Amino acid sequence: MLTMVERVLVAEPRGFCAGVEMAIKALTWMVRIFEPPVYCYHEIVHNEWVVRAFEKVGVIFVDDIEEAPEDAPIMLSAHGSAPEVVSGAAERASVVIDAVCPLVTKVHHEVKRMTARGYEIIYVGHVGHDEAIGTLAEAPDEITLVEPESGLADNFTPKDPSKVALLSQTTLGVHEWTSVLDAARDRFPEITTARRSDLCYATTNRQEAVRGLTEQCQLILVVGSENSSNTRALVRVAREFDTAAHRIDSVDDIREDWLGDVTTVGLTAGASAPDHLVTDVIDRLDPSLGFELFSVTEEGEYFPLPPQLRGLVGLLQTMVEAGVAARRPREPDWMAGDRTWTATEALESIVR
Ligand code: SF4
Numbered sequence: 001m002l003t004m005v006e007r008v009l010v011a012e013p014r015g016f017c018a019g020v021e022m023a024i025k026a027l028t029w030m031v032r033i034f035e036p037p038v039y040c041y042h043e044i045v046h047n048e049w050v051v052r053a054f055e056k057v058g059v060i061f062v063d064d065i066e067e068a069p070e071d072a073p074i075m076l077s078a079h080g081s082a083p084e085v086v087s088g089a090a091e092r093a094s095v096v097i098d099a100v101c102p103l104v105t106k107v108h109h110e111v112k113r114m115t116a117r118g119y120e121i122i123y124v125g126h127v128g129h130d131e132a133i134g135t136l137a138e139a140p141d142e143i144t145l146v147e148p149e150s151g152l153a154d155n156f157t158p159k160d161p162s163k164v165a166l167l168s169q170t171t172l173g174v175h176e177w178t179s180v181l182d183a184a185r186d187r188f189p190e191i192t193t194a195r196r197s198d199l200c201y202a203t204t205n206r207q208e209a210v211r212g213l214t215e216q217c218q219l220i221l222v223v224g225s226e227n228s229s230n231t232r233a234l235v236r237v238a239r240e241f242d243t244a245a246h247r248i249d250s251v252d253d254i255r256e257d258w259l260g261d262v263t264t265v266g267l268t269a270g271a272s273a274p275d276h277l278v279t280d281v282i283d284r285l286d287p288s289l290g291f292e293l294f295s296v297t298e299e300g301e302y303f304p305l306p307p308q309l310r311g312l313v314g315l316l317q318t319m320v321e322a323g324v325a326a327r328r329p330r331e332p333d334w335m336a337g338d339r340t341w342t343a344t345e346a347l348e349s350i351v352r
Contacts, residue, residue, distance in 0.1 A: 001284055003259045008287045009217060010278065011209035011268035012295035016343055017202030019101030020045045020272045022303040023078035024343035026099045028350060029309055030075055031057050033316060034095075039068035041085060042077035042130045044099065045272035046228040048249055050347065057350045065089050073097075079130035080104035082137030097309045103170055103200045104131055110194055111138040114165040119192060120158045124148050124180050125169035129229055132169055148176035152183040166193040170200040171230035171271075173237055174207055201301060202271045203230050207237045209296045213266030214241035216294075219258060222247045223277045224270025231270030238266075251280040259285075266294070274347060305338055 016024075023044050030038045036058020043051050043061055051061060060068075065088045068074050074093040076086065080100040089096045114121055121143045125132035136143050144156050158164050166184050168177055177197055184191050213220055220238040224231025224247060231247055238245030243266075248254055259265075265285060269278050282291050304310065 003285055004261055004263055005265055005285045005287045006263045006289045008265045008267050008282055008285055008291040009213055009294040010291055011213060012293050013205050013299045015269040015273050015275050017271040018301035018303045019078050021343040022305060023099040025346045026097060026305050026309050027054060027075055028346035029313060030073060031350060033312060034073045039072050040075045041065055041081060042079060044077050046225050047272040048225045049274060053347055053351050065092060075099055080108060080134035082134050097306050099306055102303055107135055107167060107198050108138050110167055111135060115139040115142045119163045119165040121165045121167055122146055122184060123167050124172060126229055148172050148180060151180055161188050162190045164188045164191050166191055168198045170198055171203045171233060172199060173233040174199060174204055175240060205297055206234055210234050210237045210268055211241060212296055213294055214238055214243040217264045217266035218262045220245040220266040221281060222268055224273045225249055228270045228272055234268060250277055251284045
């Protein structure tokens, strides 16, 4: 591809968040511990490349827990599952590992806490998104979903206007959340919301980096899949600041007519996109002055493996030490502790 691109500014942070790191490593452990197929309810994370990589090693993704045979091992995705899915999986499966991100679990808890105190909830999220489906299912009769783009529904009429709460999906655009919050406060001055917004640190940090990139770039490319809510939010943030932006699954999606006389490209990735896809884009753009990192903050968040899986891993460790493990992990370092390896290394281990 012949371009006039001189510089590529690469956002930091970008790509895998702590929740995605945990979920990918957890599913990799499942593939190591159990004979295929391993079943996963919903895509483990919303990234096409990651999902295909796991399918190649025997993971079957299902949208209905009953599609998994009885007594098969089942993992539940990072987006959080409805209570009836969690209980259905527990009845059906030999082993259930719930890879829900703790920050999604926090919103589920808020729903339960607020409805128990008699609040009706406005939930800002995307219809049909896995995270929204799981959260709404915590209290379907007490929650009204509003799309961030549509704003507060005129037809939302609470029984008691002094008992209204506002919660949200973790991956919305910051500006979308604040505009719904402002409108909700105008209509319901006593509205209750989470002490800090439900938007997660990874969402807000990646958006902050994109906002900074818009001051220096004529074009921003966002690596991530169509069904990734936080990825699509990054594109919307760039456009909100009047900068052309496009989502791409991989380098092959870049269109030459986007580049035209663009000399500086901003590059980032949604929270579920592997970093090698970002590197591919830099290689293809081949900027004449090279690439630079554009950093707004450092992230040190770490989420441990789900507790059920930690128990299994401990058991496997004991068996390996005793020389009786049926399936020895190929990577001895895995056994040294979860912090010693990354989701990127986990994916490398399954695709090679
Ligand atoms: S984007 Fe946020 S809520 Fe979603 S998995 Fe990552 S850290 Fe958790």
